[in-house]
Amino acid sequence: xxxxxxxxxxxxxxxxxxxxxxxxxxxxxxxxxxxxxxxxxxxxxxxxxxxxxxxxxxxxxxxxxxxxxxxxxxxxxxxxxxxxxxxxxxxxxxxxxxxxxxxxxxxxxxxxxxxxxxxxxxxxxxxxxxxxxxxxxxxxxxxxxxxxxxxxxxxxxxxxxxxxxxxxxxxxxxxxxxxxxxxxxxxxxxxxxxxxxxxxxxxxxxxxxxxxxxxxxxxxxxxxxxxxxxxxxxxxxxxxxxxxxxxxxxxxxxxxxxxxxxxxxxxx
Numbered sequence: 001x002x003x004x005x006x007x008x009x010x011x012x013x014x015x016x017x018x019x020x021x022x023x024x025x026x027x028x029x030x031x032x033x034x035x036x037x038x039x040x041x042x043x044x045x046x047x048x049x050x051x052x053x054x055x056x057x058x059x060x061x062x063x064x065x066x067x068x069x070x071x072x073x074x075x076x077x078x079x080x081x082x083x084x085x086x087x088x089x090x091x092x093x094x095x096x097x098x099x100x101x102x103x104x105x106x107x108x109x110x111x112x113x114x115x116x117x118x119x120x121x122x123x124x125x126x127x128x129x130x131x132x133x134x135x136x137x138x139x140x141x142x143x144x145x146x147x148x149x150x151x152x153x154x155x156x157x158x159x160x161x162x163x164x165x166x167x168x169x170x171x172x173x174x175x176x177x178x179x180x181x182x183x184x185x186x187x188x189x190x191x192x193x194x195x196x197x198x199x200x201x202x203x204x205x206x207x208x209x210x211x212x213x214x215x216x217x218x219x220x221x222x223x224x225x226x227x228x229x230x231x232x233x234x235x236x237x238x239x240x241x242x243x244x245x246x247x248x249x250x251x252x253x254x255x256x257x258x259x260x261x262x263x264x265x266x267x268x
Contacts, residue, residue, distance in 0.1 A: 004030035004165045007093040007122070009080050010101060011041045011114025012144070014059055014072035018100035018134065021150035024064035025158035026097060029165060033093070034070035035084035037077055037114075040142055042103075044076045046117035052079055056087075077118035085125060095165055096122030099132030100153045103141040104179050106233040106244070107200035107223075116177065116248075123174040123250050128164050131175060132157045135182040135237060138219070152184040156243055175248035179233055181241040190243035196232035198223060 006026050010019045014036040026032045037044075038057060052075040059070040071088055073080040077098065085092060098118040105113040119129035134153040160178055169176065177195075181188065202222040207215035228234045236244040254261075 004094040005089065005091065006030040006032045006161065006165075007081070007084050007089065007096045007127075008032050008034045009036045009077060009084065009096065009098050009118045011037065011044055011077040011098070011118065012102055013037050013040045014070055016102070016144055017146060017148070018102055018150050018153070020061070020063055021154040022097060022100045022132065022157045023068060023070075025154035026161055027064065027066070029158055029162045030094070033084060033089055034068065035073055035080050035088055036070070037080050038072035038074050041077055041114045042142055043112055044078075044114035044117060045112050046078045046120050047076050048079060049076055052076060054079070054083060056083060077114035078121035081118050081121045085122075085127075092125065093122075093127060095161060096127050096129045097132065097157065097161055098122075098129065099134075100150050100157060100180075101131075101133035102136050102143065102145075102148060103133060103138070104135040104200075104237060105131070105133045105177065106179055106237055107196045107198050107228075109199060109201050110177070110195065110248075112201075116175075119175045119177075119248075120250060128169045129175045130157070130160055130164060130178065132160075132178045132180065134180045138221070152186055152188065153180040155186040156180055156184075156190070160245070169247075172249045172251060173247040174250055177233070177244075177246040177248055179237045179244040179246075181237055181243065183241055184243060188241075188243055190245055191236060193233045193236045193244045193246050194229070194231055195246055195248070196228045196234040198228050198232075198234060200234055 119131040
C-alpha cells in the first residue's frame with residue numbers, strides 16, 4: 001500500500017531545527033518531502049515577491065537514523081510550496097505541513113505569518129494543510145536556537161498529521177492551525193478553539209532620530225485575559241496553557257447576510 005505523501009515546509013528556513021524536528025516525527029506517518037525557504041522568512045505571509053529568483057538548492061542531512069534530502073528554495077514560504085508541488089514532487093501531496101515555527105501564531109495577525117501563508121497556499125491547491133507553531137520568546141522568533149525544545153510540538157505535529165491523513169478535514173475546514181505552549185509535554189491536553197478577534201503582537205516605533213535613519217518596527221505581546229474569549233486560541237495557549245487547535249478556511253467572506261449588506265449599501 002502506498003504511503004501518504006507529505007510536503008513539509010516552514011518560514012524559518014530550511015536549516016531550522018523546528019523543521020527537522022517535524023521531519024523526524026512525520027516520517028512515522030508518511031513519505032516526507034522537505035522544501036522550505038533558503039533564508040529566514042518570518043513575517044512573509046502568503047507573499048509572492050517578484051524579486052525572488054526561484055533557485056533551488058539541495059541539502060543533505062543525516063538525522064533520526066536516516067539521510068534526508070531537503071530543498072532550499074529562493075522564495076517565500078508560499079513560493080516554496082508552489083515550487084515543491086510543481087517541480088519537486090511526483091504528484092500532489094496528501095498533506096502539507098508548515099512548521100514547526102519559532103513563535104506562536106494567534107489572533108488577528110495570523111495572515112502576517114509565513115507559517116500560515118504556506119498553509120494557505122497549499123489549501124488553494126485543494127490540499128489539506130497543517131500549520132504548527134511553538135510558543136517562544138520574541139527573542140527566538142528569528143533564531144535557530146538549539147535551546148528551544150521541539151519534542152512536544154513534534155509529537156502533536158505527527159498526531160494531527162495522522163488524524164488528517166486518516167479522516168481528512170470536515171466541512172469547509174481547509175487548514176488546521178495548532179499552537180503548542182512552551183510548557184507542553186506530549187500529555188498536555190488539546191482543545192478546539194476559534195481565532196481570537198484580537199491583536200496579539202502590537203507594533204511600536206523604534207525611531208529616535210530623523211526619518212532618514214533606519215528604524216525597523218518592533219513588536220510586543222499585548223493582551224490580557226479579560227480581553228479575549230475563553231474559547232479562543234489566545235486564551236487556550238496563553239492562559240490555560242493547553243494546545244490550541246483552530247480550524248481555518250480560505251473563505252474570508254464576512255459572515256453577514258449578503259442581501260442585508262446590499263440593502264444597507266442601497267439605502268437612502
